[in-house]
Amino acid sequence: MAFHPTPPQLFEEFEEGRITRAQLHAGLDWHARSLVEEIIEAHENPIATWWDTMLAKRAADRWSSRHGIWRVRHILFALSKLPEFEPSSLLWNALHPDVPLHCFFRLRREPVFRLLNIEIRKGLLHVRVAHGSASEGILKEDFILEHIGNQLEAHRAPLLSDL
Secondary structure, eight states, rough: OOOOOOOHHHHHHHHHHHOHHHHHHHHHHHHHHHHHHHHHHHHHHHHHHHHHHHHHHHHHHHHHHHHHHHHHHHHHHHHHTTTOOTTTHHHHHTTOTTTOOOOOOOSSSSSEEEEEEEETTTTTEHHHHHHTTTTTTTEEEEEEEETTTTTEEEEOOGGGGGG
C-alpha cells in the first residue's frame, strides 16, 4: 500500500503553498475513488462485508471497554498524523464522533489495520499495531504516544537494536 497524504495533510500543504490547487484536487480525488471502490466491493460481496464488520465491531468494543472510546479515538488520530504512516488514510477522521469506531479497524479486509496492544507505562502510552496486506506482508510496529498540551503525539518506538 503506497502512502497517500490524508485530506487534512493535503489542506495543510495547500495552505502553506507546498502544493497547487490541482495537486490538492488530485489527492482528494484519490480518497474519493478509494471510498467508491470500497462501496462497490461491499455491494458485490455482502457476506464478507458483514463478517468483517462484525469482527471490527467486536475489536472496537473490546478496546473501548478496556481504555475508553475517546482514548482509542485519540490514539488512532495521533497515529494518523505520523508522516509516511500508510494506515493514515484510514484513520484521519477518528475524532469525528459520527463515524463509528469499528470503521477504523480492518481485521481481514485489506489493507489490514489492527491494534495489538495498548499499555500505559511511566505516563506514556505504548501502542503496537499491525498493518499492511498479505502480498506486501503484515508489518507490526510499536509507537510511543505522549500528551503534549491537550493532544496525543505519536512517535515510532526505537528498535531494540537502536538502544
